[in-house]
Amino acid sequence: MKKFNILMVCAGLALLGACTCNTKQSLENNPFMKESKLPFGVPDFTQIEDADFEPAMIEGIKEQLKEIDQIANNSEEPTFENTLVALEKSGSLLHRVNNVFGLLTGANTNDTLQAIEERMAPKLSALNDAIYLNDKLFKRVKFIFDNKESLSLDAEALKLVNYYYDNFVQSGANLPADKKEALKKLNTENATLSTKFSQNLLAAFKDGALVVDDASELAGLSQDQIQAAADNAKANGKEGKYMINIFNTTQQPALQYLTNRATRKKLFEASYNRNELGDKNDNRSLVLRLAKIRAEQAKLLGFNNYAEWNLQDQMAKTPQNVEDLLSKLSGPAVEMAKKEAKDIQKMIDKTKGGFKLEAYDWNMYSSKVRKAKYDLDENEIKPYFRLFNVLENGVFYAAHELYGLNFVRRTDLPVYADGVRTYDVMNEDGSQVGLFYCDYYKRDNKSGGAWMSELVPQSKLLNHKPVIYNVCNFEKAPDGQPTLLSYDDVETMFHEFGHALHGLLSNRTYPSITSTNVPRDFVEFPSQFNEHWALYPKVLKHYAVNEAGETIPDELIAKIKKSATFNQGYMFTELLAAAQLDMQWHMLSVDDASKVNDVDVYEKEALKKSGLLIDIVPPRYRSSYFSHIFAGGYASGYYAYIWAEMLDDDAFEWFIENGGLTRENGQRYRDMILSVGNTVDLAAQYRKFTGRDPKIEPLLKSRGIEK
Numbered sequence: 001m002k003k004f005n006i007l008m009v010c011a012g013l014a015l016l017g018a019c020t021c022n023t024k025q026s027l028e029n030n031p032f033m034k035e036s037k038l039p040f041g042v043p044d045f046t047q048i049e050d051a052d053f054e055p056a057m058i059e060g061i062k063e064q065l066k067e068i069d070q071i072a073n074n075s076e077e078p079t080f081e082n083t084l085v086a087l088e089k090s091g092s093l094l095h096r097v098n099n100v101f102g103l104l105t106g107a108n109t110n111d112t113l114q115a116i117e118e119r120m121a122p123k124l125s126a127l128n129d130a131i132y133l134n135d136k137l138f139k140r141v142k143f144i145f146d147n148k149e150s151l152s153l154d155a156e157a158l159k160l161v162n163y164y165y166d167n168f169v170q171s172g173a174n175l176p177a178d179k180k181e182a183l184k185k186l187n188t189e190n191a192t193l194s195t196k197f198s199q200n201l202l203a204a205f206k207d208g209a210l211v212v213d214d215a216s217e218l219a220g221l222s223q224d225q226i227q228a229a230a231d232n233a234k235a236n237g238k239e240g241k242y243m244i245n246i247f248n249t250t251q252q253p254a255l256q257y258l259t260n261r262a263t264r265k266k267l268f269e270a271s272y273n274r275n276e277l278g279d280k281n282d283n284r285s286l287v288l289r290l291a292k293i294r295a296e297q298a299k300l301l302g303f304n305n306y307a308e309w310n311l312q313d314q315m316a317k318t319p320q321n322v323e324d325l326l327s328k329l330s331g332p333a334v335e336m337a338k339k340e341a342k343d344i345q346k347m348i349d350k351t352k353g354g355f356k357l358e359a360y361d362w363n364m365y366s367s368k369v370r371k372a373k374y375d376l377d378e379n380e381i382k383p384y385f386r387l388f389n390v391l392e393n394g395v396f397y398a399a400h401e402l403y404g405l406n407f408v409r410r411t412d413l414p415v416y417a418d419g420v421r422t423y424d425v426m427n428e429d430g431s432q433v434g435l436f437y438c439d440y441y442k443r444d445n446k447s448g449g450a451w452m453s454e455l456v457p458q459s460k461l462l463n464h465k466p467v468i469y470n471v472c473n474f475e476k477a478p479d480g481q482p483t484l485l486s487y488d489d490v491e492t493m494f495h496e497f498g499h500a501l502h503g504l505l506s507n508r509t510y511p512s513i514t515s516t517n518v519p520r521d522f523v524e525f526p527s528q529f530n531e532h533w534a535l536y537p538k539v540l541k542h543y544a545v546n547e548a549g550e551t552i553p554d555e556l557i558a559k560i561k562k563s564a565t566f567n568q569g570y571m572f573t574e575l576l577a578a579a580q581l582d583m584q585w586h587m588l589s590v591d592d593a594s595k596v597n598d599v600d601v602y603e604k605e606a607l608k609k610s611g612l613l614i615d616i617v618p619p620r621y622r623s624s625y626f627s628h629i630f631a632g633g634y635a636s637g638y639y640a641y642i643w644a645e646m647l648d649d650d651a652f653e654w655f656i657e658n659g660g661l662t663r664e665n666g667q668r669y670r671d672m673i674l675s676v677g678n679t680v681d682l683a684a685q686y687r688k689f690t691g692r693d694p695k696i697e698p699l700l701k702s703r704g705i706e707k
Contacts, residue, residue: 064090080153206245519678
């Protein structure tokens, strides 16, 4: 059940199953068989073909079999070096191919890659089980764990010992043979269905796009937006029509501008029902089965539910601690959302709308309320937020001022899609930190949302400098025009680069506990913390510049700041609702899960139970398109965004109390938070950084919510 950071195996060749390729012939010129000669070992995308992945994965598994067999059957007494360090060094080929495969299946996939993904998902799950359910290997790990105090290990090595032992135990290493076999079957099915869920979701993004016949139906959109919709339709074989793609969240960006209420409703419903249309993309049966599988997994491992099992190694520790936090916040957030709804209804009535507020009206009319209250129009802001100017003079500038980093664009490295950029990341002294790739434009074959990951994770043991990438889904402007961002988009860029900094500035030895390999409720801390610098005066003035070279005026900045807590009741409620949906699905016991037979009914019951069932404020993600928890590793962990928000708001308050954006503060944060990976007790490390436990008051203040 635990995901191994460097995939390792210890099983027979039968695990590999059939390969549809001629492996020997396929490997002769396979680019993955040798380390890339490009800087930092980055992949040469010009040499990689879809057909290269599967044979390289199969061969990587074979190599792992030999390496793990040698470790598990070593006749020498187990030592830190011959067991744990050996495990950390194993699997180089499989790791190399999987990192590239993961990038492409998320950001630039196709039918061939998806077919490979489906075939390999159960095999990779089985391989993960093979390492953690291997008796011989566990005996060696346990021997080291039992004798760790006498081994003269440094703190990071001791952390690695605990990491391996805990993961083995939590993954079922102590189970009897029959229960291990049962767990393996469940794990394999979970991996297969999660992959299917993800692929259905990607298909639904495309199939669920709103197509209209006449531009008049898109009234309220700018001419550029209407032209982009026409271009999109033409590119998808619907010339003469207009196509608006749906994004991963329930609410859609265009809903803020569309004045045609019927079109708003169609777009909202296309989003809301995307994976519940009774077609091949319908995910409801997968949700029901995944919930049951996870409850069964937890029971086999001796826990009442999946959340109880999964939270052991998180900062929250228990479902009750998560529920305590969410319950403290839900009431005030809902009350604030209800007050916002009253203001919006007044605006509808004032403008003679003649209808009762619905979820698909919220964004448009809340923007009218904001303009009335703060005289702020999103279209006034966008010209100052040009995509790559925000990146280079905002995101990069803040990192330079805080951490002493410099960024130099490269054009000599191959990329996997048009529009992808690469940058050298340098320290003040000119030494190289790593490489950064960014892929910001939406494509039909790209998963929704935004994320960070690694092509090469940082590790002193393997002598690897980090190669990190960010992926987003911004609508590209028509050719020859700059892509303009909303302020939410700007925050997304800062957010994902916070993750990137966490990977780039990691400075540890062992791959399994370096970089972003930290608890879910800590991993979102650096990303959300980095959002704060988007509106910091020194940074904002440096990047918020229009094409004419005019800096965003002070009066517009004042409006943005004054409206910072506007609509936060809605935004926080939809986030809390999603977090509670996640927790309720994963706090089901086996008996309870077996009684759930309708996703929509249970979804409503779960939200009602949590006090978050509000028709006009739907959850940020519905169960059927909640990729984070059914395909993305956040099962019983979506609360992490809120837990980490408590940390990031508190940490930013510490920065302000200590002089704000300074190199001294940035270096302290770099050394004590960004560089440490999972090598220390992170709760204790946070207290060491700020000198106190995190407080919830800064979170409430930033959201404009009173206790």
